[in-house]
Amino acid sequence: MLNNILYKNQDKKQLIIAMVGAFMGITFLVTSIHYLIKVNQFGKGADILGPNTIIVQKKVTNSSSLNLTKTDFSPREIEKIKAESFIEDVKPVVSNNFDVSFQTDDPLVPYFRSDVFIQTVDQDFLDVKSVKWKWKKGDEFVPMILPRDFLVMLNTFMSASGIPQISDDLAMDIKFKFRLRDPNNSDREEHVNGRIIGFTNEVASILVPKTFMRYGNETYASTTESKITQIMISGKESEFGLVEDLLNKRGLESKNSQMVVGRLKSVVGTLFLVVLGISVIAVFVSGLVLIQYLQLLLSRNAYEVRTLLRLGYPPKKLVNSFSYYFIKIFGLVAAIGLGIFFVFKIFLDEMFESGGLYIGTDVAWLAVFALALAYALFALASYLNARKGIFNEY
């Protein structure tokens, strides 16, 4: 009966316009948030380093070769880089100041030994669980992350020895051994077991936990002075262009593949950020138009509302009727928008894949949460406006 009185005689043109606007806004909102997340996640898990992380060093020039300019980073330089708004974090890459050699220590694998260069980076930059990435003296083995090239080299050696090559998983089961030695006193040496926990394409040295590096440097290094020639930079999402500018400005360089991925993510991410901004405005404006329509409906029905109140209808019942009516409309629009997003997703996922951008195909729930948030805000605005309108007639 209330529906007959309050909603039967209305000019639905404005309502339909607002619904179309809201539908488009919602579809683009969910789509842009979903792909923004997916693009930013691109690369995560593919490497043991975080997806927005690059290792940089100073460009080696003729003057640095002649020792006229420094190639190491001072603490002040690191702090300056860290202070930039688009930089999430900066940490030094610490290297060994003692002799290290690396050898196989497994009866199933032929003996292989090489002098190596080890480095350590902060745990925050690594995509490994903290329980795996720790070491203290007396532990059974040192966890290490190897450059993938090292595995290729090992496999070449295995192949040459007539032994089957090994996969990543198999390599992680092989026992290795580090030999730590004082470069000035060859009698001072120690053997420590090691095990591979992952591989990286981005670092050319063997990565070990900080505690192991500190132990080696404190126990076997001839000098306590440790020069920082490389740093790890973690940039904020979609601001890779600024990171790149900073590198150029400060004469720094990074591995090209890291730069390409960062640049690509930054461009696509920025694009979706723009779409997201437009979508937020569209949802906001269409929400406003719907609320304005609610107010218009209330003012057109002022006589009906007043009469119902005079007859003894509870104001809360009328408030609920108006707010539910608009919540249902927005719900319908949101459901259609979400449905269209899933259709869009099929095409866009295919488009990204054929373009070589292998992003995850599962739904980014934050996008659905954003829709739920927009819905909740609209429901609240509807309720408050309906309440104000009804009680004005009381």
Place this chain on the structure above:
Amino acid sequence: MPTPLASIEHGSISIWGSQVELKAGERILLNASSGKGKSTFTFTSIGLRKDYSGQITYDGKDVRTFTPDDWTNIRQIKISVVFQDLQLFPNLSVKDNLKVKNELQHVFTEEQLKDKLAILGIADKWEQKCRLLSMGQQQRVAIIRALCQPFEWLILDEPFSHLDKANAEIALKMIDDRCNTLNAGFVLTSLGDDYGYKYTRELNL
């Protein structure tokens, strides 16, 4: 005293500026010429106007302290009203206009509503839109609608202004019967006509 009426000179027998108590079950004729505040009396009685000086109490409580929920309760089960401008929904049928009120307390069945329309001579208008009825027919619909709830008081603001004497008396008889059933009273505002009814007392504005 209603604020808009404060500048008008009221006679010594006017309830404005005096203390008046309406006792349960009384049948009161409220006589006044135009512009003396008959509708204002109706509106202030059910909390639609608050622009007055003095105090109005209901069951000993100052009505200024009533919340919207209190007024909703009063309008549903304590005071029913026939407004001078009727306050019908013109685009709804007679049936729906009656049902919209009856649905609140489920007082009458559809058959009982049709019987009442028949008594007032408009049984054939059941499905007719109210805007298509004459003023007299609309007044009769508004009277039946006001009876579709339990009440302690029925306030009728010039309810027979468009009815002939015979129809007014039939309507008044229906009102009287309903008040007897509910042990309720009524206040009927009029421009001077008493419609041949024996009231408990007469008040003036």
